[in-house]
Amino acid sequence: MSVSNLVSYDDALASYDPVMGLEVHVELGTKTKMFCGCSTELGAEPNSQVCPTCLGLPGSLPVVNAVGVESAVKIGLALNCEIAEWCRFARKNYFYPDMPKNFQTSQYDEPIAFNGYLDVQLEDGEIFRVEIERAHMEEDTGKSSHIGGATGRIHGASHSLLDYNRAGIPLIEIVTKPIEGAGARAPEVAKAYVAELRELIKALGVSEARMDKGQMRCDVNLSLRPNGTEKFGTRSETKNVNSLRSVERAARFEIMRHATVLTDGGTIVQETRHFHEEDGSTTAGRIKDNAEDYRYFPEPDLVPIAPARAWVEELRAGLPELPRVRRARLQGEWGLSDKDMQSVLNAGAVQPILDTIAAGAPADQARKWWMGELARRANETGTDLAEQPITPAQVARVTALVAEGKLNDKLARQVIEAVLAGEGEPDEVVAARGLAVVSDDSALGAAVDQAIAGNAAIADKIRDGKVAAVGALVGAVMKATRGQADAARVKDLILERLGVEAQ
Template identity: 65%
Template sequence: MTIAAGAELLDYDDVIARYDPVLGLEVHVELSTATKMFCGCATTFGAEPNTQVCPVCLGLPGSLPVLNEAAVESAIRIGLALNCEIVDWCRFARKNYFYPDMPKNYQISQYDEPIAINGYLEVPLEDGSTWRVEIERAHMEEDTGKSLHIGSDTGRIAGATESLLDYNRAGVPLIEIVTKPIVGAGAGAPQVARAYVTALRDLLRALGVSDVRMDQGSMRCDSNVSLMPKGASEFGTRSETKNVNSLKSVEVAVQYEMRRQAAVLGSGGTVTQETRHFHEDGYTSPGRTKETAEDYRYFPEPDLEPVAPSRDLVDRLRATIPELPWLTRKRIQQDWGISDEVMRDLVNAGAVELVAATVEAGAPSESARAWWGNFLVQKANEAGVGLDRLAITPAQVAAVVKLVEEGKLSNKLARQVVEGVLAGEGEPEQVMTDRGLALVRDDSLMQSAVDEALAANPDVAEKIRGGKVQAAGAIVGAVMKATKGQADAARVRELVLAACGQS
């Protein structure tokens, strides 16, 4: 773990011996809606700066917000999946603060009247046990814009020569999920934090409400950490590490703050209530003094009607909640008969659901795992995208597997077919035909190639005739090269041996 310049850290075992950690996790999730929360602007990630904006999301005078119905339904589904109570009535509020990436100088959010309250999530831990994380609330709001600081080594404003503003993200639908204080985790607090964010990410992906790409900012975690001396009953002063954007970083940030705060308290100092920045080197640094709710001067949003979801709507959305993804994984792991290690690799690659869909489309689980867990992972890494972003569907992978099973393709040729599908050349069978990749099944054509190879390699042919049948591999290789890999290698070997009197 890297230590920030001037920072002192207490040994972790000493931290646990002296203090009880208290966590609070706030996870912000951008919804995968086609348009923004209060206007019709697109939400496409990576668009040219300031091309997805309008008077509403820029906060121009006279513009009025209109609530996105799909975002409300996603918020309800998230609340239901987190075992929350969906309230009969809620409304939006204005959260006032002044920052360049907030074009209206306030954020439309929910304050004391959120849409979902009092839930929980049973989080699976690595040792097979579970930890219940109590959920305080899940509320709707709009995202801010993005500041780009130029000339700074860290990408932050300190040391920057200029700052640019991109308002494409301003107004994107956002759900903030806030836990109640997490106490009693002790030495396992950093791991519980990581496990919770991991489970939440998996759940939201299964719901289909967000792509939860932490690397792109569509899921971000603010981790609140405080320490209580052993035997104390009052929580300590907390710090809030903002916008932590990977699962590993959540764990590292929590542990670092525990060790830093313990060192401050142990030296007789006082922990400052503040926001902190997380650095990928593994440490945090001060941000700004943490505001209280009063500092934001919340008041009801006058331009939006309250939201009052009907019981019929809630019941209809409840019926769409899928099985918890980790329970699904446990079940299919048993069905596939694979080890915990193999399943963990598939989970880390984001391949489990894709493999399951490929099996459902007719492929054997072993073949589906081989494609998604090896070749397609390589292709995704080369393209710098997630597996689910590749231009190939589980049904298409299953079709490739079927072509191999039918003997129309070898595994090597099948990879070329998959590359063609990824390149947008059509369905697997069409790619196979257009590229001329189908295996040669005509014995007369293969026999001709065998005869030519034997004639070109008389010394090898003589060895085979003399009983050294392993030498047939050289002739088979020559035939496969001559036929561009399209001959049936097993059948070619049979023809070679027969031609040399060794059948």
């Protein structure tokens, strides 16, 4: 089903109400794997970081990684979850070559953290609460590469390669309760939730949570029910979506696909689906096992985990400032309205502004340039603000030149443009282009005299007391000096020449 054959998004929403469930897998940044001492370093020679335990060879015994458990508790606490007094691992049995043990060590009905929530802020500033069902510990699988086919998928491939370096890397799976009530904004909620969760994970320091490196990936479960009804429809589960934009697109596509099938009188099958970056579509994967097909049972080789309450409280007390709190603090420090803060967030400008302040610029100046000139450019070029070819230190230097009176805003803009164009450091641009505010009276005098002579009628008005008309003469001088004159000084000079008191 291609995107163009689907009912429109608005039509889908006119008849159906989306229910969504998000499962996010986060690879923890521990040095070693979850149940053995193998390194988790990325990029190593395939199958060079494996041992009998992560390969599940007979006779091997797993041991739990304490840092993995600690990270799980931190994530649980940051998500406002209850932390289990006692919990166990479980075997999730299935046969697939990426898991040579034929089961994945996971948690099932006894997760380490459960019943939490994460508040996310939508683009219009509204707060939407996403309820968390559980966060549990598990291990990653190996990685298969299907070779010889056109699609890189197993169908049509001539053979597959397996790399078990990833098998056994600690994962935390964070599962939401069914998200209801988002309506047309379900895709936006999905994106905002994953974005907020990623910020949270990064703030906790438990993972870099780079989606482009597969350190964080999201399964988007989606179903529709007729508007005004309660009972959930059948869900589809789009697996391993690996960017924020894709999460939003996958949810949107599935809403339209489900609506198309249902409108045609068809039925949705419970299945996994693959997302395709090229056109934003999804295609069927495998018919989804029900949980009972995995024959979950408690892992007999690992001891249960009983996080001591005192230790949990210690971890709670040690949590860093969480992203939402930090944003509120910065908004206060910068004196921004909700709306202005929201634009800063939407533009991805928080870090660039902070770095510019750290480099010595006043907060309002830092924000002005990143949210003005630079945001406009990022928009035009479709790039991230942080990717602009100018550093926070360079922006800070420009604001310093303005503060010193060496540049005015117009000249500062030219300097920024020149830095972006690769002409060098701000000071080099100023020197090379001869850009500097002229406030020297002798240099300005001739231009002022000319402006008065060329605009005799206006000069007369000013002499007669219409001091406000001086703006026109200042403009003429600025034009003649190609914007390099110190406007305040020019105004004083004109009034002085005309023998009028400044107001």
